[in-house]
Amino acid sequence: AQSVAQPEDQVNVAEGNPLTVKCTYSVSGNPYLFWYVQYPNRGLQFLLKYITGDNLVKGSYGFEAEFNKSQTSFHLKKPSALVSDSALYFCAVRDIANDYKLSFGAGTTVTVRA
């Protein structure tokens, strides 16, 4: 079985400050991990993914994520947040050989104040 937990419903930061959105996962084998972002009344947009290799993954819009196998975490980070980063963020995981089915976390609402 595979599952994802996003422990924070909401994250509030000031513009220019670092942004971190937390995610922990559970899979039976090696994980494929993803971050998606959803702006109001829009579909989900892919941000970045971890397959294997470097633990620090760089993605779109200046976002990056750090994979930590021992802590089973895949936290999303941005060094300097923008007001336009305000959105709903989803972490997702999938195991290998399961028809590419993703399990999503409940989502974290990020609000960046000017």
Next chain:
Amino acid sequence: NAGVTQTPKFRILKIGQSMTLQCTQDMNHNYMYWYRQDPGMGLKLIYYSVGAGITDKGEVPNGYNVSRSTTEDFPLRLELAAPSQTSVYFCASIKGQGRTSGGGKAYEQYFGPGTRLTVT
């Protein structure tokens, strides 16, 4: 490419009515998925398809049906609408390598803009 398109964008149904949510992709993706999104619950998989003529249940299939007669289209049918089906529905697709490949690569899913359905 238009990507993944969904119609309608909004719909209000009365209890017991039926409707079909349309999903079309023009990327020649073989895998397609239907999710529902409820506040604070993330996305839950309803049904998915690995190719034309093949469909499988996801986590929450009750009350829904699907078909996949072509690669491009993957409609979702609600036969007897219930208030519990009030949700936002997303369709997604991916170019997978097929079940015999052993799982394939970490391709990301492409999502449609969603259909907001209210059942009253």
